[in-house]
């Protein structure tokens with residue numbers, strides 16, 4: 069079958085000879101992919117920053133498709149169902165799944181205990197192949213996948229697998245109270261959805277900080293927020309202090325993660341020399357520009373090793389930090405309601421539809437921020453007829 | 454500018470819809486159950502048969518009920534990976550060894566490609582076509598810089614030899 073194939077940092081290709089996935093466990097399903105996205109966190113893999121990303125791996129944790137085959141224990145799905153598949157692989161039974169911490173399942177990733185299994189996200193997240201392919205193996209098919217509601221646009225469905233839930237959970241973890249000033253670092257797809265979601269929790273002011281003009285322009289229109297380019301601010305922290313009556317923001321959201329720009333020391337030690345798990349500039353700014361007693365919410369992806377972050381300021385300012393991979397399954401019912409009522413229309417962030425065969429170009433366009441790309445989706449040949 | 458809580462936000466679709474902390478999917482905390490604090494006791498899903506080598510963190514006993522099977526450890530990179538898994542996730546050497554294995558694995562990938570008669574198309578794999586289409590100026594600059602560096606290097610070497 070046709071599938072994306074990782075060959076090394078910045079090098080991927082569409083491979084026609086990838087073996088078809090098989091049922092390997094009684095709870096598995098095989099899904100024929102109809103749409104998959106490239107995610108900002110795929111870029112960390114693409115850039116070679118995530119340990120144990122093996123050559124030959126297929127990425128892609130954001131996909132929807134049609135059930136082609138089911139294991140003997142699968143009860144909730146049948147062949148032919150249109151499903152959206154959350155990026156977390158979760159058993160639904162372990163102590164963490166019981167708490168609805170589906171991103172932290174203890175029965176889906178043998179390689180590491182900190183994070184649960186994730187489709188196409190290196191062996192550090194369980195070694196599963198992802199959905200940037202024609203077919204994908206979906207373990208625990210009774211737990212994660214959800215039948216796409218009849219009236220739902222499939223472009224919205226694919227954004228429910230990660231981007232919208234992650235942005236929403238970022239806002240939710242911020243504990244926003246009505247009237248709060250919320251600052252979102254990063255105007256990528258997740259930052260955009262976090263800014264949009266902040267209003268649902270009653271934010272009084274939403275400010276987004278990024279360095280790419282086209283993204284700032286986009287988020288300003290889509291999320292009706294204020295948007296500033298940190299390249300044109302001498303000091304983003306000072307700017308936020310000044311604009312919040314010198315107290316700081318009530319809630320700061322890090323929607324950037326380990327490849328942040330904007331601080332030379334972080335960039336050199338984190339991205340060039342890899343002496344820390346990527347650059348923590350956004351987190352740094354979030355901690356320093358939140359008000360005392362405020363909440364910092366992290367959904368940006370960081371590696372498992374250490375980072376240089378101002379922990380002293382966390383203590384001295386009495387900051388609450390909340391962070392996690394989104395528990396997609398927990399959030400789906402509410403988010404579907406938001407889409408169906410028209411409060412949010414996530415599909416508007418999709419800017420590029422690219423044939424799966426052109427995956428090398430798709431990655432390059434997204435990674436190099438060419439052609440004003442916000443969110444690219446890949447369409448396999450069988451879904452284009 | 455100070456925030457103004459008296460402001461009218463009705464122009465923002467859905468404003469305040471999830472403002473009630475008792476009516477959002479999890480705030481302020483996740484669902485707790487009577488199984489908390491009982492350790493690794495739950496009804497485990499059936500075990501996936503281990504048909505390929507699967508490395509597992511030494512911070513847990515054995516394998517999880519399911520796991521991915523593509524690209525099992527092999528070759529020199531596989532040896533390094535096996536060695537890395539002697540150390541816990543809190544040891545930096547665990548991760549640095551895995552990153553080292555990744556770099557070795559890239560070389561193995563090129564070697565494997567060539568051995569199976571597939572000459573890797575580096576230009577295409579790096580997204581060269583997209584670069585040509587959307588960033589021709591940037592590509593020309595990069596190529597020109599490369600040529601310049603080459604010419605200077607050759608010139609320097611010549612001078613040294615003279």
Ligand SMILES: [Zn+2]
Nearest residue numbers: 107109130230
């Ligand atoms: Zn994603």
Ligand SMILES: [Zn+2]
Nearest residue numbers: 159162165173
């Ligand atoms: Zn679980």
